[in-house]
Amino acid sequence: MFDKYEVNGVFDEMFEASGKARSHYAPLVQRLQAMGLSAFERRRRMSDVLFRNQGITFTVYNDASGVEKIFPFDLVPRILTAAEWSHIEKGLTQRIVALNMFCKDIYHEQRILREKIIPPDLIYGAKMFRREMFGVKVPRDIYIHICGSDLIRDKDGIYYVLEDNGRTPSGVSYVLENRTVMKRVFPALFSQYRVRAIEDYPHNLLQCLQYISPNQMDEPTVAILTPGVYNSAYFEHSFLARQMGVELVEGRDLMVDKGFLYMRTTAGLRRIDVLYRRVDDDYLDPLCFRPDSSLGVAGLMNAFRCGNLALANAVGTGVSDDKAVYPFVPDMIKFYLGQEPILPNVPTYICARKSDRKFVLEHLHELVVKSTNESGGYGMLMGHQASQEERAVFAEKIRNDPRNFIAQPVVQLSQHPSLVDDHFEGRRVDLRPYILYGQKAIVMPGGLTRVALRRGSLVVNSSQGGGSKDTWVLEEEAKP
Amino acid sequence: MSQAPTPFSSAAVRNTSATGFASPRARPMLARDADSMYWMTRYIERAEHVARLLLVNSNLLIDVGDLAPAMQAMQWQSLLTVLRLPPLDAGNAPISTAVAQHLTLDAANPNSILRCLTSARENARGIRENISAEMWETLNTLHWSLRSDDLAARFEDSPDDLWRAVINGSMLFQGLTDQTLPHDQRWMFTQLAKYLERVDVTCRVLETKFAILQSAENLMMEGTIRNIHWMAVLRSCGSIEAYRRNHVGDMDPMRVALFLLLEKDFPRSVRFSISAARAAIAGIRGGIDPTGIDPAERILSRLDAQLEYAEMAEILSEGLANFLRRIQAGVYEATSAVQKVYFLH
Numbered sequence: 001m002f003d004k005y006e007v008n009g010v011f012d013e014m015f016e017a018s019g020k021a022r023s024h025y026a027p028l029v030q031r032l033q034a035m036g037l038s039a040f041e042r043r044r045r046m047s048d049v050l051f052r053n054q055g056i057t058f059t060v061y062n063d064a065s066g067v068e069k070i071f072p073f074d075l076v077p078r079i080l081t082a083a084e085w086s087h088i089e090k091g092l093t094q095r096i097v098a099l100n101m102f103c104k105d106i107y108h109e110q111r112i113l114r115e116k117i118i119p120p121d122l123i124y125g126a127k128m129f130r131r132e133m134f135g136v137k138v139p140r141d142i143y144i145h146i147c148g149s150d151l152i153r154d155k156d157g158i159y160y161v162l163e164d165n166g167r168t169p170s171g172v173s174y175v176l177e178n179r180t181v182m183k184r185v186f187p188a189l190f191s192q193y194r195v196r197a198i199e200d201y202p203h204n205l206l207q208c209l210q211y212i213s214p215n216q217m218d219e220p221t222v223a224i225l226t227p228g229v230y231n232s233a234y235f236e237h238s239f240l241a242r243q244m245g246v247e248l249v250e251g252r253d254l255m256v257d258k259g260f261l262y263m264r265t266t267a268g269l270r271r272i273d274v275l276y277r278r279v280d281d282d283y284l285d286p287l288c289f290r291p292d293s294s295l296g297v298a299g300l301m302n303a304f305r306c307g308n309l310a311l312a313n314a315v316g317t318g319v320s321d322d323k324a325v326y327p328f329v330p331d332m333i334k335f336y337l338g339q340e341p342i343l344p345n346v347p348t349y350i351c352a353r354k355s356d357r358k359f360v361l362e363h364l365h366e367l368v369v370k371s372t373n374e375s376g377g378y379g380m381l382m383g384h385q386a387s388q389e390e391r392a393v394f395a396e397k398i399r400n401d402p403r404n405f406i407a408q409p410v411v412q413l414s415q416h417p418s419l420v421d422d423h424f425e426g427r428r429v430d431l432r433p434y435i436l437y438g439q440k441a442i443v444m445p446g447g448l449t450r451v452a453l454r455r456g457s458l459v460v461n462s463s464q465g466g467g468s469k470d471t472w473v474l475e476e477e478a479k480p
Numbered sequence: 481m482s483q484a485p486t487p488f489s490s491a492a493v494r495n496t497s498a499t500g501f502a503s504p505r506a507r508p509m510l511a512r513d514a515d516s517m518y519w520m521t522r523y524i525e526r527a528e529h530v531a532r533l534l535l536v537n538s539n540l541l542i543d544v545g546d547l548a549p550a551m552q553a554m555q556w557q558s559l560l561t562v563l564r565l566p567p568l569d570a571g572n573a574p575i576s577t578a579v580a581q582h583l584t585l586d587a588a589n590p591n592s593i594l595r596c597l598t599s600a601r602e603n604a605r606g607i608r609e610n611i612s613a614e615m616w617e618t619l620n621t622l623h624w625s626l627r628s629d630d631l632a633a634r635f636e637d638s639p640d641d642l643w644r645a646v647i648n649g650s651m652l653f654q655g656l657t658d659q660t661l662p663h664d665q666r667w668m669f670t671q672l673a674k675y676l677e678r679v680d681v682t683c684r685v686l687e688t689k690f691a692i693l694q695s696a697e698n699l700m701m702e703g704t705i706r707n708i709h710w711m712a713v714l715r716s717c718g719s720i721e722a723y724r725r726n727h728v729g730d731m732d733p734m735r736v737a738l739f740l741l742l743e744k745d746f747p748r749s750v751r752f753s754i755s756a757a758r759a760a761i762a763g764i765r766g767g768i769d770p771t772g773i774d775p776a777e778r779i780l781s782r783l784d785a786q787l788e789y790a791e792m793a794e795i796l797s798e799g800l801a802n803f804l805r806r807i808q809a810g811v812y813e814a815t816s817a818v819q820k821v822y823f824l825h
Binding site: 242265267 | 509514602609624665769822
């Protein structure tokens with residue numbers, strides 16, 4: 001089964017360079033070998049049917065053949081030890097606290113700008129900086145309630161933060177559904193490990209949302225705002241609404257009257273206190289942002305600014321996950337918390353900086369260039385794989401609009417065995433844990449391990465043909 | 481002797497409406513969700529009727545054997561009339577195949593089983609947080625079974641199996657609706673939808689078949705064949721066994737019609753369905769406005785009373801066709817009123 005498996009000189013999650021299984025993977029490897037390929041294959045087909053019948057799908061734009069796709073599920077679980085996790089958990093908690101302090105600072109005192117830690121033009125030039133939020137008090141001073149940070153491991157096995165998603169990170173529903181399917185298809189595997197449960201995520205999310213309600217008199221009304229069934233993450237919106245038992249609303253279900261937000265029900269209008277919005281800032285309120293948007297509702301920002309409505313995440317958090325602001329997160333941690341960052345950043349060149357830009361343009365063939373405001377793997381150049389022409393096109397783009405680009409050295413993501421046809425091959429993976437920040441920060445033990453299904457590919461985004469794995473965080477070993 | 485269980489009926493609905501909003505847990509539903517809940521259910525009910533009509537008709541034609549081609553064509557075209565579809569030009573294909581195909585798998589026909597189930601699923605997909613996981617999985621699985629690669633081959637091998645699967649799927653869905661949803665406003669919208677759709681199709685079946693069979697009866701049908709035809713009408717409405725128990729050995733057209741229209745305790749009769757729809761709308765209204773009367777409730781209550789006190793002689797003097805059309809008009813008005821009051825806030 002693993003006879004011809006190659007470690008390829010990158011960090012392999014399951015095997016050491018010598019080809020020996022890492023100790024926390026050893027029981028899994030044994031189990032898989034005992035099971036044999038055909039039994040494994042049978043279970044893989046079973047999981048496909050489960051996903052399809054339950055309608056666990058995402059929607060792909062620019063695909064004529066069909067809108068709904070199954071998110072490819074890779075049955076071999078990724079396993080993290082308790083020690084690894086505790087390190088990650090501390091690092092992510094530190095990060096979300098700092099990012100929230102940064103948002104509050106930027107929209108109020110701007111100490112970090114005045115003390116010249118971050119150049120002001122970088123902030124004011126950020127597409128997601130929202131003047132409209134300046135001086136606005138948000139409930140409990142929390143801006144980012146739900147964050148998904150992407151972690152990768154370089155050759156040395158060290159975890160780096162590749163980016164923070166502080167706007168509307170998606171994927172958590174797949175984490176929960178992957179686990180459910182895994183338990184149905186491979187119940188026996190769980191008996192050899194003590195895997196930490198993740199099933200209380202929706203409960204924690206609801207508590208977090210209720211915590212920020214401006215109306216603490218009676219049970220707050222929470223709703224999720226979705227762009228609708230054709231949105232790529234619609235399954236997730238509906239899933240979370242179901243799990244939390246709250247309404248799933250669209251813009252057309254809403255109206256604002258005298259500074260309060262209401263939904264249209266069969267019994268007339270009902271007030272909403274907290275909106276977990278899965279619609280981008282730009283589309284939230286046609287009076288404030290894009291006038292052509294019908295995904296939000298006119299007057300929403302007013303209700304928010306009056307303090308009659310809590311939004312999760314708050315408007316304007318995009319300034320903190322702008323890719324050109326990302327290089328300053330370690331500085332934020334030092335500035336606001338007086339601590340050393342626990343999880344390092346990937347080294348990043350800011351094209352807006354003259355010296356960096358020069359370096360980037362000279363080294364395009366060995367760098368990854370990213371547009372600062374795109375996500376989902378769109379708008380990027382993999383310099384080492386691109387053709388001469390593609391690089392020239394990108395160089396031109398960088399010269400024309402340097403603020404819009406950053407560059408990073410190619411990070412060789414770690415790999416993990418995946419079943420390919422009739423054998424296992426290494427495929428690159430990343431990890432997106434989910435962090436909630438309400439009364440306290442809660443990092444869900446696990447996260448979405450995304451897999452680049454094509455050999456050698458470093459792009460794991462689901463919109464670019466990536467798959468996912470169930471991710472196990474092990475309980476601490478009981479001390480004898 | 482044990483006591484007979486309380487029949488599942490409007491009483492349950494009335495009780496719910498009596499407590500209504502007094503319960504602190506009751507919460508109104510989104511108008512758009514109510515709309516989807518309603519149409520999801522109507523489309524599934526419609527798919528079931530289409531499947532049953534096809535199943536019964538193809539079996540009927542096996543039973544009666546060599547039927548004149550014109551009569552055969554009329555039988556198949558009548559299904560289209562029931563569903564308010566224009567007649568089909570079969571071209572060179574046998575009429576049976578053409579109609580079966582058109583009503584089962586034709587994606588261009590809004591009343592084909594395929595389209596009904598797709599519409600039902602599309603509605604369900606928008607309200608998954610309002611229905612149970614079991615309901616969704618049943619509907620989704622049924623939907624995908626009609627999208628599988630071997631569908632055409634399966635349909636050719638045994639169309640019966642496919643139609644039966646649709647009927648069973650719909651029945652399972654109804655059972656799950658009753659057993660996995662709280663019997664609150666959401667559920668009442670499904671009941672309203674189911675029974676209004678059932679009244680509509682049942683009235684159309686009676687209207688269409690009466691027109692055909694009465695004109696044909698004088699000409700060419702003797703006893704056995706005639707009986708088989710009337711039995712098929714009952715089967716198309718899923719009512720043959722219930723009828724037989726009530727009217728042992730008797731296959732009289734007028735009795736068949738009156739049974740399907742006026743039978744008090746049979747859940748597929750028009751009277752039962754109107755009564756259940758009325759109870760559902762009263763429950764919905766009661767949860768929102770306990771003292772008011774809603775326009776759809778008024779319309780359905782009147783129909784309910786008319787059916788309760790209807791007499792055979794009366795119906796005959798008015799003419800069955802007129803009577804049926806009056807019910808259909810009422811259902812149409814009630815549907816519009818529901819849309820206006822609850823869905824279009």
